[in-house]
Amino acid sequence: MNKTTSHSPPFALPMRYITLGVVLFGLFALQLLAESLFHPFQMALMPSVVALTHLLTLGVLLSIVTGAVYQLTTVTFLIPIRNVGLAGKNFWIYGMGIVGLWISMEQWWTVGLLIFGTIVTISIYIFGILVMLSLSKSTVKGMIRWYIWFSMMYLLLAVAFAWTMIASIQFGIGSRFYMELLETHIVLATIGFFTCLIIGFSLKLFPMFTLAHGFSTARQPYTFGLLQGGLALLIMGIWLHSRILLTIGGVAAVAAFVNHALDLRGMIQKRMRKTMETPIRYVVVATIFGLISFCAVLGIALAHGGLTQWQGIIGFYILGWIVLTVMGYAYKIIPFLIWNQRYGTKAGKEKVPMMSELFDLKKSRWVFGLFVAGLFLFSCGMVLGWYGLTMAGGSLLTIGIGLFVWQMLQILKPSQLWKEIYSND
Numbered sequence: 001m002n003k004t005t006s007h008s009p010p011f012a013l014p015m016r017y018i019t020l021g022v023v024l025f026g027l028f029a030l031q032l033l034a035e036s037l038f039h040p041f042q043m044a045l046m047p048s049v050v051a052l053t054h055l056l057t058l059g060v061l062l063s064i065v066t067g068a069v070y071q072l073t074t075v076t077f078l079i080p081i082r083n084v085g086l087a088g089k090n091f092w093i094y095g096m097g098i099v100g101l102w103i104s105m106e107q108w109w110t111v112g113l114l115i116f117g118t119i120v121t122i123s124i125y126i127f128g129i130l131v132m133l134s135l136s137k138s139t140v141k142g143m144i145r146w147y148i149w150f151s152m153m154y155l156l157l158a159v160a161f162a163w164t165m166i167a168s169i170q171f172g173i174g175s176r177f178y179m180e181l182l183e184t185h186i187v188l189a190t191i192g193f194f195t196c197l198i199i200g201f202s203l204k205l206f207p208m209f210t211l212a213h214g215f216s217t218a219r220q221p222y223t224f225g226l227l228q229g230g231l232a233l234l235i236m237g238i239w240l241h242s243r244i245l246l247t248i249g250g251v252a253a254v255a256a257f258v259n260h261a262l263d264l265r266g267m268i269q270k271r272m273r274k275t276m277e278t279p280i281r282y283v284v285v286a287t288i289f290g291l292i293s294f295c296a297v298l299g300i301a302l303a304h305g306g307l308t309q310w311q312g313i314i315g316f317y318i319l320g321w322i323v324l325t326v327m328g329y330a331y332k333i334i335p336f337l338i339w340n341q342r343y344g345t346k347a348g349k350e351k352v353p354m355m356s357e358l359f360d361l362k363k364s365r366w367v368f369g370l371f372v373a374g375l376f377l378f379s380c381g382m383v384l385g386w387y388g389l390t391m392a393g394g395s396l397l398t399i400g401i402g403l404f405v406w407q408m409l410q411i412l413k414p415s416q417l418w419k420e421i422y423s424n425d
C-alpha cells in the first residue's frame with residue numbers, strides 16, 4: 001500500500017466507513033464501561049450484551065474493515081471496485097441499519113430486529129457481492145485471493161444464519177434449532193469471515209509494513225487448508241452434537257494459528273526495517289491471542305464450561321485477535337490514506353509534513369498496554385466469575401480504546417475530513 005493506483009476508489013468511499021467505525025468505537029468504549037460497572041456480564045446473552053457485541057462487530061469492525069477492503073482490494077488485486085456508486089450509497093443503508101439493529105437489540109424489540117436485521121443483511125450482501133464481482137476480474141493469483149474469496153462467502157453465510165435466527169425469534173420457524181443456528185452464526189462470522197480476511201490481508205500487509213523480502217511461503221496453503229478444514233469440522237460438530245468433531249476442528253484451528261504465527265516469525269526474520277513499530281508488534285501479539293483462544297476453547301469444551309465461560313472466550317477472541325489486529329493495521333492504513341489525500345500531490349513541490357508527523361506513534365504504547373492489561377483482567381473476570389476483575393478490566397479497556405479513538409481523530413481531523421469527503425463525492 002505504498003502508493004495509490006489508478007484503480008483506487010474515491011477517497012470518500014473507504015473514509016466514510018473508517019470514520020464511522022472509529023466514532024462507534026468511542027461509543028462502544030462508553031457502553032462497555034457502563035456494562036462493566038453496572039452489570040458486569042453476569043448473564044450470557046443479555047440483550048444489552050448482544051447489542052454491545054454487535055456495536056463492536058458490525059458498527060466498529062465491519063465498518064473499518066469494509067473501508068479497508070474497498071481500498072486494499074484495488075491495490076492488492078489491481079482492479080477497480082465494481083459499481084463504486086452503489087458501494088457509496090450502500091454506506092447510508094448500512095449506517096442506518098446498524099444503528100437501528102443496535103437499538104432493537106438493546107430493547108429486544110423483535111419487530112425492529114426483523115426490519116433492521118433485514119436492512120443490514122441486504123447491505124452486507126451488496127458489499128460482499130460487489131467485492132466478489134470485483135475480484136472475479138482480477139488476474140492476480142495466490143493464497144490472498146482464496147482467503148478474501150472465502151471470507152466473503154463466510155460473511156454472506158454468517159448473515160444468512162443471523163437473519164434465520166431473527167425470523168425464528170419473530171415467527172418461531174425452526175426455533176428448535178436456535179442454538180445450532182446461533183453457534184454456526186458465531187463460528188462463520190468470527191472464524192470464517194474475520195479470521196480468513198485478517199490472515200489473507202496480513203500476507204500482504206505484514207511484509208509491507210516490516211519491509212520483509214525473501215521469506216518462505218511454503219506453509220501458507222497448509223494454514224489455509226487447516227483453517228477451512230477446522231471450520232467445516234466445527235460446523236459439523238455443532239449440528240451433529242459431536243464432541244469429537246468439535247475437538248478435532250479446534251485442534252485444526254490451533255494448528256492453523258501456529259502455522260500463521262510461524263509465517264509471521266519468518267517475515268520478521270527477513271525484514272529490512274530494523275525496529276518494529278509498536279502497532280505491528282501488537283499484530284503479532286494478537287496472533288498469539290488467537291492461538292490462546294482456541295486452546296482455551298478446547299479446555300472449556302473438555303471441562304464442560306457454562307455459557308458465561310463461552311462468552312468470556314468469544315469476547316477474548318474478538319477483542320484479543322480481531323480488534324487488536326485491526327487497531328494495529330489502522331495505525332498504518334488511516335495515516336496513509338489521509339496523508340495521500342492531503343499532501344500526496346504537493347509532496348516534492350512544497351514543504352509538507354511527513355506521515356509520521358500526523359500523530360505521536362509513541363503514545364500507541366499506552367493504547368496497546370492499557371488495552372492488553374484490560375483484556376486480561378476482563379477475560380479472567382468473565383471466565384472465573386470474579387466481577388471485580390471484570391469491572392477493572394472493562395475500565396482499562398475503555399481508557400485504552402478512548403486513547404486510540406482520540407489519536408485516530410487527531411489524524412482524521414473531522415472538520416477538514418467532512419469537507420474533503422463531500423467535495424470528493
Ligand code: HEM
Pocket residue numbers: 045046049050051053054057058062116117118120121124158159162163165166182185186189190193311314
Ligand atoms: C460479521 C458480523 C457479526 C459477528 C462477528 C457476530 C457475532 C455474534 C456473536 C458473538 C453472537 C453471540 C452473542 C454475544 O456474544 O453477545 C451473536 C449473536 C447474534 N447475532 Fe450476530 N454477529 C454478526 C452479524 C450479525 C448480523 C448482521 C445480524 C443481523 C442480521 C446478527 C444477529 C444476531 C442475533 C439475532 C444473535 C442472537 C442473539 C441472542 O439469541 O441472544 N449478527 N452474533
